Amino acid sequence: MTEPAEPLPFDDETYTADADAIAAPLEALLLMATEPVPTVELAQAVRAPVPVVERTLAGLADFYDQTERGFELRYVAGGWRYWTRAEHAELIGAWLIEGQHARLSQAALETLAVVAYLQPISRSRVSAVRGVNVDGVLRTLVTRDLVHEIDRDPDSGAMLFGTTDEFLQRLGLAGLDDLPPIAPHLPDASELDAELRAALNPSVDETGPPDEPYPVFGLVETDPSVEPYPVFERVETPVSAGSPSGPVSTADVEADR
Numbered sequence: 001m002t003e004p005a006e007p008l009p010f011d012d013e014t015y016t017a018d019a020d021a022i023a024a025p026l027e028a029l030l031l032m033a034t035e036p037v038p039t040v041e042l043a044q045a046v047r048a049p050v051p052v053v054e055r056t057l058a059g060l061a062d063f064y065d066q067t068e069r070g071f072e073l074r075y076v077a078g079g080w081r082y083w084t085r086a087e088h089a090e091l092i093g094a095w096l097i098e099g100q101h102a103r104l105s106q107a108a109l110e111t112l113a114v115v116a117y118l119q120p121i122s123r124s125r126v127s128a129v130r131g132v133n134v135d136g137v138l139r140t141l142v143t144r145d146l147v148h149e150i151d152r153d154p155d156s157g158a159m160l161f162g163t164t165d166e167f168l169q170r171l172g173l174a175g176l177d178d179l180p181p182i183a184p185h186l187p188d189a190s191e192l193d194a195e196l197r198a199a200l201n202p203s204v205d206e207t208g209p210p211d212e213p214y215p216v217f218g219l220v221e222t223d224p225s226v227e228p229y230p231v232f233e234r235v236e237t238p239v240s241a242g243s244p245s246g247p248v249s250t251a252d253v254e255a256d257r
Contacts, residue, residue, distance in 0.1 A: 036079025077168040120160035
């Protein structure tokens, strides 16, 4: 078995071959690549100095941009690889991605975001940030090769997790420094406070104070100007001849007087 060729010992100033001659071989190698290929590995394959290979790859990338090809050559996750352009994402999604059921769940996406922005991070801290158990979700992310174990916490001995090169490759990032800032996507502090209050007191109406209880009236209203119900006083009077039997109201008594 032959060992892979080492990069040539001379630099680009002593390299006499035409740099354009390695452009086509580099394209062929990159078309066959299933993951980003480091510059040194490409230089070994075409037997050319690394600086020359770097300039040739940069020239190819510019050429694809100027001619508006449907793909581009990008440096991501420590290597070079062809990518389809973002403006064709909808077309490719409709043709290939739609209908697939192997997408990450919302819980997995949230857990992946926590690991990406806070790595290295322990399993317990991820659970604390999300407020739920993440054991199963982390196993899924490890199986998908998006997250892996990178170290142990020196104090607690807990395993620390971080993102993989596959994660960078899927997002098209050269490194973690290229992650978009998260601050613009965080909710306002007042919104978080309102959500927390609503969660702790679900019976409280956020639009205003609770309704006042219905007033309870006694048998006789103390305010003479307010009489929600007429109150009659029952008075027992002697029954005289020719008068109807039974109690009569004060109005009847006044009339008899």
